[in-house]
Amino acid sequence: xxxxxxxxxxxxxxxxxxxxxxxxxxxxxxxxxxxxxxxxxxxxxxxxxxxxxxxxxxxxxxxxx
Numbered sequence: 001x002x003x004x005x006x007x008x009x010x011x012x013x014x015x016x017x018x019x020x021x022x023x024x025x026x027x028x029x030x031x032x033x034x035x036x037x038x039x040x041x042x043x044x045x046x047x048x049x050x051x052x053x054x055x056x057x058x059x060x061x062x063x064x065x
Contacts, residue, residue: 012052
């Protein structure tokens, strides 16, 4: 987690650690790492919203302030 950020206790989202590990490995093996990482962020944001009903970007901004 980024320094100074802590997860709001009301916002709970589950992530399959092995899935993230595999996706990050794919990013490192990709010829276009920036695009591959962007797709992982999109996927994680999608699942966070599905789990919480809150957009991930808004949650990060709210926690950071």
